[in-house]
Amino acid sequence: MLHTDWTTDDTAARRDAYYAASLTKFVPFREPLVFKKGQMQYLWDVEGRKYTDLLGMNLCISVGHSHPSVVEAAMSQAQELTHCTTMFYHPVPAHFAEELAATMPKGPNGDLKWVVHFTNSGSEAIDLAMTMARTYTGNLDLLALRTAYHGPTAAAQSITGIAGWRHPGMPGNVAFVAEPNQYRGIFGATTQPYLDEIERTIQSATTGRIAGMFIEPVQGYGGIIPMPPGYLTGAAERVRAAGGLYVADEVQSGFGRTGDHMWGFEADEAIPDIVVMAKGIGNGFPLGAVVARKHIAAPMAEKFMFHTYGANPTCCAAGRAVLQVIAEDKVQQNAKDVGGALLERLSDLQQRHPSIGDVRGRGLMLAVEIVKDRKTKEPDKAATATVFEACRDAGLILSKSGPHQSVLRIVPPMCLSMDDVEGVADGLDAAFSSLNA
Template sequence: MNRAVMRRALWESRHLRRRGRGYSRSADACNDVVDVYPKMPPFDYTAPPYTGPTAAEILTKRKEFLSPSMFYFYEKPVNVVHGKMQYLFDENGRRYLDAFGGIATVSCGHCHPDVVKAIVNQTETLQHSTVLYLNHAITDFAEALASKLPSDLKVVFFTNSGTEANELAMMMARLYTGCHDIVSLRNAYHGNASGTMGATAQCNWKFNVVQSGVHHAINPDPYRGLFGSDGEKYAKDVEDLIQFGTSGQVAAFMSEAIQGVGGIVELASGYLPAVYSSIRKAGGLCIADEVQSGFGRTGSHFWGFENQGVVPDIVTMAKGIGNGIPVGAVVTTPKIAEVLTRRSYFNTFGGNPVCTAAGHAVLRVIERENLQENAHVVGSYLKERLNALKDKHEIIGDVRGRGLMLGVELVTDRESKTPAKVEILQVMDQMKEMGVLIGKGGFYGNVFRITPPLCFSLQDADFLVDVMDYAMAKL
């Protein structure tokens, strides 16, 4: 992006921050001490009155009727009843800045009018039929989606989620190559079905069920990894896995460009080109999991894998593709796509007209409102401010990611990198009380995951950092 534009944006945001902060005197007025409280940016919208069940009533029913595996954030969970763009509202009409975006899912903004209109119009016309009949919604969206991908990646198969997309991608790779072995990364998360659970490599998300044929390579983690930021040294481990852990031939290598659930870990520079080369020499395909990093979220590129200059053979996506509507997709080449014609393969809801109409509307909004560029400008500024916060607070061990997919890792000691598991909960709860909802992840649960709607503004970024600063100062 033009550096002059970036400098101007940074200056304007700092100027607005100085003018927009709220000031309130502390109780110690005799010493003339001034305590600075972060002030939420103005937003010309009021949520309609809510008349439904209270948070306490919902929690009671949830404990009785929903799976006990379902957990929630905060000591007092928020009853979210309304959303508008980058903001959420609770049962009392209180506004919160959404810095998590429904786990990197809300791309255009909550209840974006264009997306809502597309959903309503399609629902009133045809809610569901089947892909056994013709309907233009699925083909129009597939064509638009294929136009955003490089090379010969132009054949789309729609699913309902990222887990389904990754399951299908793994099966296609195994069918196409005739091999079973798949290489994944330690710390990866690819889903919670049988195949994807095998590719996932965190014990927190794995049950003791049969998971065969997946080898987990050393994670190219620049912060905690064995070789720091040297991507090519990590890539050597994949060669070793192929030579010593397989027959010498593999089905695929699967990875996220930035590990989301794993704590916003961006793969070491130069890693993917070296690994893709090794995998292809072993007859395998390269699968890019873009469930969280796709659709302009990284700012600099539309897809996360583009940041390392590679072109995969199969791309999987979900989350931001539908702005909250359940839809996922697998995109591959015509040659690889042929493997599914060997038998009958079908998905009842994949390609549903309402979901594909919503996805197409999302794509149009991202392009028309320049949300990828906004993710780059605001994300770069936010990362700069978070790094400045790191200089101020010893508890911040690392700031990482790109665009509006950022991570802040908290540690009790920077040398030993001891995870600050308790402290992050305290900061998170304090931030919620001041009006910011933020995500949490990483293997140790000590990383803030910042994945807001892509309409996030510079003023929102300032408010987020000011609130985090205030909360950390209270530890």
């Protein structure tokens, strides 16, 4: 058996010595934190200290750390056949594809047909959706939102609207439009000007014919920015009028996290042409998928395209168990109820702490934005860092996000309970109080 040293100092030294420099930005705290165990919404470090996970390990943990149903399904499959390449048939991914397709809207006439392409990750799923949209439409230009985050691969970076995630060498043919941020958007809190901007951008920054537009129904890393009512429908109309497809990125907002619906896009009337999903799909197992209208995916058959571990039966077994847990444990309703209660407590904190400029979100996809002044709304990165460290001291794990790293992103496993709400609120209260200490 391989020896694993769980001490904090040895683990940190080993990581610092052998991890590439590209991973240094992912170290969130000033001092190393080494986790050893997770159970549902809680984590324990190597010293045995317990934390409430408000990050869901970057939203990958949807129904709970080491959820017994998910672990059992994956272990059972791994013991029988750990991997089977996509070129061969296997019942587990085939059943999973059917079950995922069944979660999609049927359309006004009940005749929409959906198909699934499994990938290894959300970034690969985004890359595939970009290729699929360009193949189907024959157009190259894509639209994306400012402050959007779609992934770190070269193609996914090209439609990511945050400078800190954009590296040299990204492909082109992407134009960005203003995100309809209801707190600090450049056109204020009305929807129509943001829709008008889509038309202007198509006319000025593209050939006039586009492949599609990628939209997160609730922007995740960008700071938990929900799309306002009517925006998705209006955007889809304008994009389709220019020959393009409406692509919903549900990597962070999907699987019931927003509370009211299984998918974030369902908050509006427009049905996407392509839906991208990952993270919570596997509850920690590496898995992603592109779910597309069948006729839109059909032209991809003209050339080879597959992802080595995309239809891995062990991961797909975990994915099937996740869908079952979501239904049986009423996870979506829990996200709505607990998220609503937590949002109320965050609003209370906003009244007591002037550094909180805004609280927002849907279900268990919430945010606290920290500012220097509520009138100017100037982001306060330094205060965010202070509160963030204090949250660790209070036993809360969350993340700094947004283009200015001034937003606390609260996206816990969706098993967070009503019993946790007061403890989370008290911990945040203490963390914000540290600003005046």
